[in-house]
Amino acid sequence: MDITLYYTHRTRALRPRWLLEELELPYRLHPIDLFGGEGRSAEYRRIHPHGSVPAMEIDGSVMIESCAMCHWLSDRYPEKQLAPELDSPARMAYEQWVFYVPGTLEPLAFQILLHSMLLPEEQRVPDMVPWATRGYRSVLKILNRELENRDYIAAEQFTTADILLGSTLMWLPDMLQNHPALLAYSERLQQRPAYQRAATDPSPDA
Numbered sequence: 001m002d003i004t005l006y007y008t009h010r011t012r013a014l015r016p017r018w019l020l021e022e023l024e025l026p027y028r029l030h031p032i033d034l035f036g037g038e039g040r041s042a043e044y045r046r047i048h049p050h051g052s053v054p055a056m057e058i059d060g061s062v063m064i065e066s067c068a069m070c071h072w073l074s075d076r077y078p079e080k081q082l083a084p085e086l087d088s089p090a091r092m093a094y095e096q097w098v099f100y101v102p103g104t105l106e107p108l109a110f111q112i113l114l115h116s117m118l119l120p121e122e123q124r125v126p127d128m129v130p131w132a133t134r135g136y137r138s139v140l141k142i143l144n145r146e147l148e149n150r151d152y153i154a155a156e157q158f159t160t161a162d163i164l165l166g167s168t169l170m171w172l173p174d175m176l177q178n179h180p181a182l183l184a185y186s187e188r189l190q191q192r193p194a195y196q197r198a199a200t201d202p203s204p205d206a
């Protein structure tokens, strides 16, 4: 499989890069200077219609949506055991937690980030921050309870659901402080060699 990952450091592109490292697949990183405006270029819009990262080109076909790439690639390589088999008892929990991330967790975390730091100041709606923080805290409480008695979210062992959940929890590390199980979970995930390889800044001047 020939894989190119259109990548900007410190974005959602970490998710598929981390997965590719866990799968030990060869791939090329194609850097996109998102913060310098390359996402708006006509050339990149031919790859990703929104001009966002990540995008992944696999044998000439392009896929967008970080969670979809991770979900699909994990099933494509069942021997790596990053996704429980469809008829295994852990598969329901796996699907639930994979979709929980973009459906429930990420929108709240993203609203906090948007209205406290990402948007230009004049576009921020300050009331969004306490509202989203309340929601995010209640989600963290539920996740903390889930992880009190197990090391990984969806199965006995590490799965792609942990990549999606862990990478998103890392957006707001300070909010994990009152949630010891989540703090330990995040630290456990960051110890993984594949995570550490994926988290390195590939730019030559890094």
Ligand SMILES: N[C@@H](CCC(=O)N[C@@H](CS)C(=O)NCC(=O)O)C(=O)O
Pocket (backbone or CB within 6 Å): 010, 011, 012, 013, 034, 039, 050, 051, 052, 053, 054, 064, 065, 066, 067
């Ligand atoms: N749901 C998409 C979201 C992609 C996304 O919004 N990526 C951000 C970086 S984390 C981005 O490219 N933002 C700039 C833009 O969309 O113009 C995914 O998970 O791939």
